[in-house]
Amino acid sequence: MKRSLLASALALVAVACQGSGQQINDHWNADSIAPRAGRFFLGYDAQKDGDYRDFAWERKQHINLTLRRHLFHHNPDNPNHPDVAARQRPLNSLLPDPVSFIHLEGLLIGFATWTGTGSFIPIPVDSLIGVLAPGGRDEFMDGITDFAGGSIGAVTSTFAHKWVKPGIAGTVTMFHRLVD
Numbered sequence: 001m002k003r004s005l006l007a008s009a010l011a012l013v014a015v016a017c018q019g020s021g022q023q024i025n026d027h028w029n030a031d032s033i034a035p036r037a038g039r040f041f042l043g044y045d046a047q048k049d050g051d052y053r054d055f056a057w058e059r060k061q062h063i064n065l066t067l068r069r070h071l072f073h074h075n076p077d078n079p080n081h082p083d084v085a086a087r088q089r090p091l092n093s094l095l096p097d098p099v100s101f102i103h104l105e106g107l108l109i110g111f112a113t114w115t116g117t118g119s120f121i122p123i124p125v126d127s128l129i130g131v132l133a134p135g136g137r138d139e140f141m142d143g144i145t146d147f148a149g150g151s152i153g154a155v156t157s158t159f160a161h162k163w164v165k166p167g168i169a170g171t172v173t174m175f176h177r178l179v180d
Contacts, residue, residue, distance in 0.1 A: 042129070053130040053139070057089040060103050060126070067104070092130045093143020101127045 039045050049055040065084075068074045074081055094101045102124045110122035131140045 042126075052133045053092045053136065054089060056092075056126040056130050060100065061086070063104055091139050091143035091146070092127055092136060093140045093147075094127075095147035096143045103127070 035046060043059075044052060044055050046052075068084070074084070076083070090097050090100055092101065102122050103126070105126055106122035106124035109125065110120045113119065113121040113123070130136050
């Protein structure tokens with residue numbers, strides 16, 4: 001009796017969890033968990049917002065506009081205040097422009113870590129998610145390369161094998177960027 005009940009329950013679950021196509025609105029499918037969590041926690045919906053780095057930059061620009069209006073009393077209806085032109089999105093990298101990479105969110109998280117641990121560690125969650133998004137790592141490294149003037153090289157396994165155990169040498173060579 002227990003086996004037949006368990007088998008029928010497993011069959012029902014297997015049939016109920018099947019789906020195809022875009023799964024974000026299908027709460028019966030496990031593939032919908034990550035997009036729904038991203039939409040809930042970050043306010044990001046890939047279907048309507050496009051690339052995450054562009055979405056995060058627009059959100060940072062909205063924060064800048066709010067701060068400018070509240071702290072600097074910038075009134076768009078006042079003819080004596082110049083219009084603020086929209087900036088083009090810079091590379092999502094720490095080195096060419098750390099202020100836009102860390103932004104207010106990173107500073108607030110840094111103050112939160114300061115109160116909890118006694119050390120100020122700014123963690124820019126939006127920017128880090130953008131780095132982890134597809135194409136984000138290349139854009140991050142392009143920013144570092146542009147800042148360094150194209151002089152970023154590579155640590156090869158022939159260089160590292162003298163100091164690193166053979167099993168770890170492969171992970172050392174993974175962190176590299178060849179610049180022609």
